[in-house]
Amino acid sequence: MTxxxxxxxxxxxxxxAEPAIPPREKINWAVEIRGLVLMLAAVVAFHxxxxxPFYIPSQSMMPNLLVGDRLVVSKYPYGWSWVSxxxxxxxxxDWRIAGKLPEYGDIVIAVPPDRNEDYIKRVVALPGDRIAVxxxxxxxxxxxxxxxxEPPLELPVEPNAPCAAEDYPNLKVRKPSGKQVxxxxxxxxxxxxxxxxxxxxxxxxxxxxxPEITVPKDHVFLMGDNRDHSADSRAETWERGLGGPVPLANxxxxxxxxxxxxxxTETWNPLSWWDAxxxxxxxxxxxxxxxxxxxxxxxxxxxx
Numbered sequence: 001m002t003x004x005x006x007x008x009x010x011x012x013x014x015x016x017a018e019p020a021i022p023p024r025e026k027i028n029w030a031v032e033i034r035g036l037v038l039m040l041a042a043v044v045a046f047h048x049x050x051x052x053p054f055y056i057p058s059q060s061m062m063p064n065l066l067v068g069d070r071l072v073v074s075k076y077p078y079g080w081s082w083v084s085x086x087x088x089x090x091x092x093x094d095w096r097i098a099g100k101l102p103e104y105g106d107i108v109i110a111v112p113p114d115r116n117e118d119y120i121k122r123v124v125a126l127p128g129d130r131i132a133v134x135x136x137x138x139x140x141x142x143x144x145x146x147x148x149x150e151p152p153l154e155l156p157v158e159p160n161a162p163c164a165a166e167d168y169p170n171l172k173v174r175k176p177s178g179k180q181v182x183x184x185x186x187x188x189x190x191x192x193x194x195x196x197x198x199x200x201x202x203x204x205x206x207x208x209x210x211p212e213i214t215v216p217k218d219h220v221f222l223m224g225d226n227r228d229h230s231a232d233s234r235a236e237t238w239e240r241g242l243g244g245p246v247p248l249a250n251x252x253x254x255x256x257x258x259x260x261x262x263x264x265t266e267t268w269n270p271l272s273w274w275d276a277x278x279x280x281x282x283x284x285x286x287x288x289x290x291x292x293x294x295x296x297x298x299x300x301x302x303x304x
Contacts, residue, residue: 047086049075054109054120054255059167060224060231061107061120063153063186063198064286065255068160068262068278071286073109073253078102081249088116094218094249101126101248102220105195105288107255110222110246114237120255121232121242124191125221132212133234136201136227139212140192147187150198154181159264167229168202195288201227207234219245255286 056069065071075084079099082090088111102108102123110119125131130141138145156179157163163172163182174180190196201208205228215221222242224230235241258281266276 044086047075048084049080051075051256052086052253053259054118056120059161059229060226061122062161062200062226062229063155063184064107064225065120065258066155066161066261066278066281068264069258069281070260070262071258072256074256075253077254078108078248078251081251083111083250083252092249094247096249099248102251102254103195104191104193105197107286107288108220108222109252109255110242111250111252112237112240112242113250114243118252119222119232119242121222121224121230122197123220124223125215125245127215127217127219129215129221130212131210131215131221133208133210136204136208138189138223145192146190147199148190150186150188153184153186153198153200155184156181156263160262161264171202190291191288194290194292196291197225197288199225199227200229203228210234213244215245218248220248220251221245257286258282258284 051072051074054071054073056065056067056071059067076098077100079096081096081099082088082093104123104126106123107120108123110121111117112119124138124145125140132139134144137147154175155161155163157172161182163180165172168182168184171182171184172180173183184200185202186198186200188196189199207227207230221233221244223232223234231239231241233242233244233246235243237243261278261281262273262276263278264276266272
């Protein structure tokens with residue numbers, strides 16, 4: 001007597017059946033957290049020792065830096081100090097590791113003596129220099145720093161560059177094309193080492209004159225390129241200035257290049273970001289041009 005078909009089928013189960021799914025391994029949260037901590041430590045170390053991003057919130061360095069510029073600041077050119085640490089968490093001290101001296105014309109990050117804020121200014125005097133300001137012109141070691149008149153700079157009027165009448169009276173103009181621009185009078189300033197760059201000086205104001213001082217050892221004197229709208233070494237701390245020469249230990253790095261810049265027209269919508277880009281500013285170097293001594297232009301705006 002033969003077995004029934006049903007019995008044969010039941011004694012030979014289907015060989016193509018899926019295997020049982022093994023149970024998932026439990027997440028090792030200790031390992032995950034350790035990985036996140038190590039990644040964060042690496043970011044903080046890079047930010048403190050190598051480079052960090054920086055945003056320009058003010059007009060004090062116009063025309064070379066505009067509100068809305070994003071740039072990279074290198075942390076190592078002048079060595080490291082308390083100010084190098086991210087968020088300035090270390091106590092203020094005067095020590096420096098591998099300290100080096102900035103050069104005339106360098107754009108640097110500085111912290112004022114009474115606040116943990118980052119200022120961005122230009123080095124215009126070094127330790128031991130005698131510096132004065134007369135009618136807006138720097139006098140360095142008894143000699144006026146040359147300032148040559150350049151054609152007016154036409155800066156487009158934008159939300160991040162509004163050319164407000166209280167700051168720039170009578171400088172906002174409408175071109176025949178209908179475009180509004182801020183016609184800024186600019187001067188080309190050239191330092192003793194040949195570093196040359198543009199500055200704005202469009203009105204007479206109190207900080208245009210400063211009696212001569214000697215920059216102390218391990219200090220530098222800093223000024224903004226927008227001379228009539230910069231709280232820098234000329235201004236007291238109660239004016240939100242730097243209160244005089246800045247200790248080298250308070251210099252946190254050197255501005256290197258612009259990564260991108262926004263006009264201020266952007267919104268939360270990512271589709272607006274492309275139109276808000278100032279496309280001609282990306283990747284511009286922030287190191288000053290250097291001219292040879294015999295190529296320097298004479299000072300054609302001698303106000304001394």
